[in-house]
Structure formats: structure tokens, C-alpha cells
Amino acid sequence: MNLRRLAVAVPLVATGALGLASAPAPAATPAASPGPAEGLFGTQDPTYDGVWRQSLSLVALDAAGRKLPVKAVDWLVGQQCADGSFAPYRAKPAADCGPKDQVDTNQTGAAIQAFAAIGGHRAEAEKALSWLKSAQNKDGGWGYTAGSPSDANSTSVVLGALRALGVKPADVTKGGKSAEDALLSLALKCDAKQSPGKAGSAFAFQPEKNGTLVANADATAAAVTAGYGAGFVVAAPHEERGGSVACATPRTAREAARNGAVWLGGVLGENGAVTTALPGAKPKPDPGNTADTAVALAAAGMPEEARKAVDWLRSEGPAWAGKTGPAAWSQLILAAHATGADPADFVGRDLPAKLAATGPGGKTVAGETVRAKDSGTSDSSDSSGKDEKKKDDGGGSSPWWFVGVGLAAGAGIGFLLSSRNKKNAAR
Template sequence: MLTAARLGAVALTAAVFAGTAAPAFAASASPSAAPLPAGLYGKSDPTYDGVWRQGLSLIALHTQGVTPADSAVGWLTGQQCADGGWPSYDATPAKGCTAATEDTNATAVAVQALVALGGHDAAVSKAVAWYRKIQNADGGWAYNPGSPSDGNSTGLVVSALDAAKTDPATLVGKSGKSGVDGLHALQLGCTAAMAEQGAFAYQPDKSGKLVANDASSAQAALAAGGAFLPVAAPTGAAAPTPSASTAASASASCSDSAAAASQYLAQRLSSGGEHLTSQLAGASPTTDYASTGWAVLSLAGSGRPDDARRAAQWLRDNGAPWAQNNGTPSPAALATLILDARATGLDPHRFGTADLVTQLEATGPTPAATPASSAPAASAVASAPAKTSGSGFSPWWIIGVGLVAGAGIGLFVSFSRSKRG
């Protein structure tokens, strides 16, 4: 979660914003000295985002008709703990998991990946049972079991449950609160300032007040709309969506969780030049690529394709520093961009000058099968002429992007849990 690869690392940044305790971690932040597993996507230290980036990569490649290598799927299933959850990463799975450091966010992405691939019902059922076991009394979930519920973790779990065809309203905590109740309890409603209505907090502050958090909102809004990964590609003519700048529409939808959440995100993107930013205490605002990527998915999943597409186009034109971490491709970022492109009708093979699919394939084991119409190899993309307009993933963007790569990973530094990346 402390690494720039972790898109899912929203929890740490949000904890800083809210003044709450950060989640427990299973390992130190130092790079892993052990050789990386052959089936894993990416070459960076997987300590905090191994399962997260693997799950996102499998989902993204599956949407493009790519059949992943057995080793890639086997690595993900092999990380599942005996009780049904997943850790962020376990270098020695044969030794068993530490229950207190299992990761609800990584588990959520793993579940959605296995549902998308099909044929893993037993593993998915175990994960659902684990979520039921560790659910907090308020109906929500924390990053690690036993901690207070937070907005992005609860949202990710609810999306995973929906993917697993388990109604989150049927999972009820000890106080009679369901997963849906837990999600709604962290959303700012009609009594909040108009500009914050529909946003999700990470956790209540010390006084019990909910404070709008864009990182949590970007992920929780997907669940509020009943959507999960992968978000379906647009079909036919899109219905008109409310203007992000229309105050009347925001006020009218504040009592509708999904509509209010999407309205909040659309407003934040519009006012920010079609992307979100994050800010740590004492630091200047930085571009939050990961949360922008999740906002695209949430808006597309809630029926706001125009708002989603504008943000996806911004990522297409400006997202190379995120996709290339110190010159090394980030699987979680590439996968999120592929899912964004699919959800908004853009071509992930021609995302600016980049072929996201080929780049993601190259970070892991050779796929078992790829579509016959696959786009040119990565070498062809790299040789494409650089654009001088500043749009697209031009090769010049990829040179020396390390100085800014970490700034955007929605964990800022990129939870999504990079996580989630």
C-alpha cells in the first residue's frame, strides 16, 4: 500500500486525510528480494498489490478475448487463504495466511476476476463466506478484518458480492445492518453541502462527521450503482445524462444513492479538467490517475457515458506517467485503462499511440490464446511517431516519466490498492 504500484492503496491516503489509523500491513515496505512468481503480472515488488494487479490484469485481458496462461490463473487461485479471503500478497502460501492481514480489497478484485473467467464457483463461494464472517456490525467492511469500516473497502466488497450473484442486502452484521446499509452509512446525503452530496467518506472523522473523499467515492460509486468489473461496453444510442454543472440536478438526485454518487463524481471531474487530484498534508495537489480511472468505471456503470468518456479521453491523452512507473509498465494501471476504454467505447489497442493490451500481455506469462485480430506488437507501438500536440501516449511521455509516476496512483502513490495501480 505504500508503493506506487498499489492503486488500491486508497486506504492509506484516506486515513491521512481523515486522521484515522492506517490499516495493518503484513510485510515491510522494502522491495522483495525473492524471485517473482512465473505466473505474476508485473516486475515490481508485489508485497502490497500482487493479488490486486493480478486480478485486474486477468479481468482486463479477458474482456479483450485473451485466454491467460494457466500459470497466471493458478497463481491467483493459489493465493487464496483457507478461510476464503486473499492476502495482498503471500510469498509462501504453503505456510498459510495470517487472518488479521487478509485484504478485503484484493479479495474483491480476485472474486470479480474469477467470476469473469468462469469455472471457479467454489473459490468464489468461499470468499463470500469469508466476507460474511468478517463483516462489521455496521454492515460494512474494513481493509483488514477487525478495523472500522471504510468507504472504498465497503464499496469494493459490495461490487464483488454483486458479481458473485450474492445480494449484499442479505449479508447482515451483528447489529442487523446489511452490506447496503454499511455502504449508505458512509455516503453524504441531502443535509451535506450541495457540492458534496453523494460523495463517500473514507471513515467518519473524530467527531463522527463524514468528509467527502474522492478516492473512496470513485470506487464506492460503482457499488452504489449495482455495478462491478468488468463494466459493460456501451451499446446503441446513449440516453442523455444530467449536466455535471447543473445544481438543480444535483439537488434533485441527492436522495438517490447511485444518482447522487455519479453526480458528485461528474462534478468533480468537470471542475478538475476531467481528472481528480489528491493532496497530502503540507503538499501540493497531485493528479490522481487511479481514482480518475475508477471514476470512469463508476460513471459508465451508472449510465453516464458522456461524463465517463470525457475522463477516459483525458487519461488517454495524459495517463502515460501512470501506465509507466519509472519506465516499467504497471499492470494495474494498464488493466484499469483497458477497462476504462472498454466501458466508454474507446479502443484499448489504439489508446493514443499505445496498445494497452499488448503492453499488459508483455508484463506476464505468454497467454494461452489471443484473438486472431490482435493489434501490432509492442515494438510497433514503440516505433510510432511521437505526437507534438501533447495528446496520446506518445513515446516521449514514456521517457523519464519516473519523476511523476508515483504521484498519481490513486493511492496516491497508486491502493487501489493498486491498488491496486
């Protein structure tokens, strides 16, 4: 999931340089920015990605073992609608949600993963989960907004939310189909043309109008991470899980994820970066997609390839994050975490400190940090695992659940609701 997505209230489409499909018209950019809100990470206009970047920031800080700003937690809680859903940003959170508050599955799924990381927000998480269940499509997946066609990125974000709460995907179905069934339906066949991957088989974001599936790097990274039972946070693999690199017709989302991981390994350039291109522009290395790919490869037990991607991010990532903001710093933290690198010493930079500096100051509270023994390796039918409890130094309530391997960190996803839709708009 591309954690750099910019959330807008229209169905999202594929975002990599691969398999570009026609994109729907994006929502109009507001004439004036609502301005930074107290408690929000970053000073950029939050209209399209406020809840996403807030959730990602809280999860990334927690994954790095840092305390969370109370104001930031309160800001996220205050954004929730009465039915449990989340819009990207509500300038007046005290008011009831209305038609203009374009709620979506990505913001809501990311917020659930953040609540799981924070701990102590059972009611909010359950309401959000209830809304997501109501928005599930008959193919078992989710689109960006309720009722829109299922896509790999949105379905993966929701899978991360389910696993964050210890909910088995097979227990959440529509028409007899689960989210993993939806992901499997978006996996390309082994004999499909899907350059530049040298082996394996990719995922599509959504079917084209004619029903064909076109390989997409962003969607593949999201689906691989979710297919291996992980959410935004992936624990560094301790050993190469290996297995055949031959592409085989998948029977499960996990098997399709293996094909996808092998394909992603072939997408990495010699320098370790994923290269993308917008129409009319020259291809160039993409830090956001590279970070997502590193997380996906780590989840799939391909640490050598994952570290190759992170090594490239060491040189190019900090400058990119400095320009992009909190979601980008979060992506770097999650990529480092997934490969066993120290986020606090990333080529001399303390990434969590950089991220924290973009957020509110004041009182902090310890979250519910995931320390899954085998994140990304467990079978999806048993994705729960116990983690460490941190003591609350800020008067907050004690964590109410033990989160599983799918706990959000990064996705989110996905994904990053930052530049994915900017790419879509340019397609």
C-alpha cells in the first residue's frame, strides 16, 4: 500500500508506472487551505489526508518505541463520525457528519490501526469496524468509498485493520466472499505480460474496463504485505523464508502474495529503487513506492531485497521526507523497522525525532507497541499474537487488547495517503 497516497473522495486507481488506467476526475482542490489544526502532524493542507497521516504518524512512532503526543491522539479521536467512519479531515469535528464529509475506507482503516497502536480506544475502534463491515462489497473487498469497486490498496488497508483488532478475515464476508478472496481475484496469471518484473506475478489495482488485469507496483506491494498477514508494521524477518521462485497458479491470497513478492524483487533497479513515471514525464526513482516495497519484501521473508531498497532510501529518503512531511517520515521509519535497521540512526538521522518534530508538543503517553514474534509469516487464519504492554505515563486508560501481526504502523497503504492520487490525477 502506498503510504504516500493523497486521499480524495473518489475511487482510487493504479498508481505505479505500470498498467496506467484512465483515472476518474479528482475532487477539486479547495480554494483556500483550512490551515493547520491543533494536534495534527504537519502543516500541510489536511483536506485530503489529515486522518491518514495522523494515523500513520502515531503508528510509526509507536513502532519506533516513542511516546505519543496526547494532543495528536485527541485530534484523531475527535475526527470520527457518529457512525464510526472517518473523512480525511473535518474542520469542525464538533458538528455532525454530513454529505460533505466524504468518509472513506482508507482513513477509517488507518484510524483503526492507530487505535490499536495507541490502546484504550475500544469503543472508537469497534464503531469504525462496524462501519467498514457495512461498506464491504459483494466480492469481499473494499473500494475507496462505500459502494465503489474493490481495489487492492483499499482492501489491504482494511485487512490490516481487521488483523489489528484480532479479527480473522474469513469471519468478515459479503456474499460468501472475504477480503482475501478479493485480493486473490486481483492477482495476475503467471503467463500474463507484466514487465518489468522478471519472475513471479503481480497484482492489479482494479480490473480495467474490459476486465483485464494490469500489473501495478503500488498495488502489488500493498497486496503482498496484506497477503502475508501484515498491516503497516512488519517485524524484521530473522531468516530467509525462501521457497520456489517459480510462479504457480495461486489458490490463496498467501500464495498470490508469494508470486507478488518475487515479482517485486525483479522490479527493484540495480540501485534498489522502484522507478515510476507519470504520463509525459521521464521515469524516476520513487521513494514512497520503494519504502512500501521494502516493507512488502520484508513481510514475504526476502530480507536481502528489502535491505537493498532501504539502502537506497538511506541516501534519498531523508531529503524526500523533509519536503513531503509526516507520512513520508513514517514510511521511512516503517521501512527501517521492517528490515531491522535502527530508525533512530538512519544515516545519522533520528527519524522518529524528525517525525515527532512535525507534531504537537506537550504531554505524551505510551502506546501499545507491537512486538510480534513472526509478523508477516503467520497463516491468515491465525494472525493474532501477543505483544508487550507499555505503561501509561499520561493518565490514559490501559490497553484493552493484545494486537496481532497485522497491527498498523504503514500503511497504509497502503498504504500514505499522500501522492497516490496526485499521480492518478496526472494519468
